[in-house]
Amino acid sequence: MLTDTQIKKAKPAEKPFKLSDAGGLHLYVTPAGGKLWRLKYRFGGKEKLLSIGPYPAVSLLDARTARDDAKSVLRQGKDPGVAKKLQRLVVTKASADTFEIVAREWFELNKVKWVDHHAGDVIRSLEVDVFPHVGHIPIREIKAPEVLAVLRLIEKRPAVDTARRVRQRMSAVFVYAISSGRADSDPAAVVLGAMAPVKKGRQPAVIDLAEAREIVRRVEEEVAHPATKLAHRLLALTALRPGAIVSTPWVELNAIEDGIWIVPSTRMKLRKAQKEDGDRDHLVPMSRQAMEVVEALRSLTGRGPLAFPNTRHAHLPMSENAIGYLLNRAGYHHRHVPHGWRSTFSSVMNERFRGDGDVIELMLAHVNRDRVAGAYNRALHLERRRELAQLWADIILEGRPLAVDLLKGPRK
Template sequence: MLTDTAIRKAAARDKAYKLSDSGGLYIHVTPAGGKHWRLKYRFGGSEKLLSLGPYPAVSLAEARKARDDAKSALRDGKDPGILKKLYKLTKAQHSEDTFEVVAREWFALNKSKWIEHHADDVIRSLENDIFPLIGSMPIRDITAPLVLAALRLVEKRDAADTARRIRQRVSAIFVFAISSGKAETDPAAVVLGAMAPVSKGRLPAITKLPEAKAMLKKVEGEVAHPVTKLAHRLLALTALRPGVIASTPWYELDAIEDDLWLVPAARMKLKLAQKRDEARDHFVPVTKQVREVIEALRTLTGRGPMAFPNQRHAHKPMSENAIGYLLNRAGYHGKHVPHGWRSTFSTHMNETFPADRAIVDLMLAHVPKDRVESAYNRALHINRRKELAQLWADIILEGAPPASELLKGPRR
């Protein structure tokens, strides 16, 4: 049996020689003084040799454990030499499995399930907030503290809800990696309890009409890109969801007929099965003020595919956060969010026209909870919706300058 002392004292000789331990394990000493662990064994009736690495990089204890593992493999009818080659190959493959590589494989597999706008949001959130920090790291080496550190930077933007959505996506990537043999744990799953809480309840919204009108005036006086201001005004006029506004393609606006803008079900906030149902298409009345916004916008972005393009990538939609940041700069952080215009519209119109409650819900594209109500809401009531939309536009923009004036204001 070998000892560390005996191995250290083994001097070089004119010819190579070996120092035996037990079970076929020995040290091969070269004429240059190098010492290498080797294991002699028999498999399939043939004598074979397995290299276990140099001493002292591989200690005596580690060499003996490798010998014992090899013997265990032999008892199971497996060749330790083949297992070592497979291990090296697998390790080499895994070294190429960075988080970004695996994440893009996951995205390619799943993007067909999502509408284009959501798919763009998913990959953009990873490219902006995750890949720069942990994208180049082997996915097996990523720990919970590293994931949490990346999410903390998102939370610091006052975007706790966004951080949680990104965490879900990162967790799904790790689950995909585990099932593919590229990772063993999901560190994104354990960080949830350490993340900043998200305030529950209704989103903040200014619902009193005088305050809402004052807010619109203040927001439009901010230093900002006119496209963002026009998006905000269109949001206030139509009470559409911010994501629908942000992802508007020009071909929808170019196809407006009879003062109606058709938003396909595929772009609405619906379950996937409903997104494929043309009966769920949403009709937005195009008031005089909405048309002014569209015409002003056309001078800025009319040559591209998107009505509200991303400033860096014209073929992609603007970030939904752009309108939120504009509201925050105007002093409405925690008081009103882009989605809040739906509450402003709903509150005023329901209080002013209580008999039209069902039609107001239809204008908000609310999905009915029961079949009876759903059948009622399939009746479009287009004429009354146009009347209510024009009444709302006249009220909320009373005293406001035309949309074309927003092109002249201070720009960021």
């Protein structure tokens, strides 16, 4: 049997030669000085050679272990040479299954069940926040610390909500990899408890008029479905809650008389803020620009029951998230949400028309604690509400094209 001393003293010769150990294991010494471990064995009546590796990268002890493993494979009636090639293929396949490759495969499988804008948000979040950091790593090798490091970078922007959405998407990719035999665990599930907490508070809103005008411009220059852009414009003009906008049936818009849109109390009660709204119909004075939105929209969805139907299921309303995603794409993530238009309207109009606070509250469907006074004021201030609605429309859409022009802009 060989010793390390013998192996180290072995000098190259003009011709290659072997130094035998035991059980068919030998060291093959080349004329160039290379020393390679090989195993001679018989399988299927034929003599074969199995390359184990170079010395000293593969020590004498490691070579003997490899020999014993090969003998074990032989006893199972398998060819060690073929088994090694198969193992090499498995290792190569595993190294090729990087997080990015598996994530894109997961995305292609799932995107058919998402609306286009959501699918776009999903893949963009992975491309921007995840792939540059761990996309090249075999998914089986990614552990919880690597996942948490990616999420910490997002939290520090700060974008805590985004970090949590990205974690959910990473977790879904790991689960997919587990089910397809390419990962053993979901480290994205493990890190949830270590993430920064979500701070609850007021929804972000821009309250400066110049910035608000810029929101309208940027949103309407985005690539999006015209109905989504029109929904956003009508939301900004009326300061209604997003849910009340997207769930609007055509029967209400068709019933507008004398410039007043009546949102029934039954629909107002469906909103989360029903306690605030009370049990009354909400009267929405429609500016000239708001009526232009309705007419532009009619050419898109006027034949159906809903003014803003879901793009995939016409009998369902558009998701409130559709407007939110549009704002996000325009650059207002965590800066201005759809519901923020109510704060924008309130802040700008109360600053400009300080004596009209009660009227502005009525326009926002806020309930006067004195129900009798509330009913009286609703009737008394209707004309002023019309005036304020038009003034607001004129200042917020200053310089913007007609609503019908939104039908011609970039669209998905």
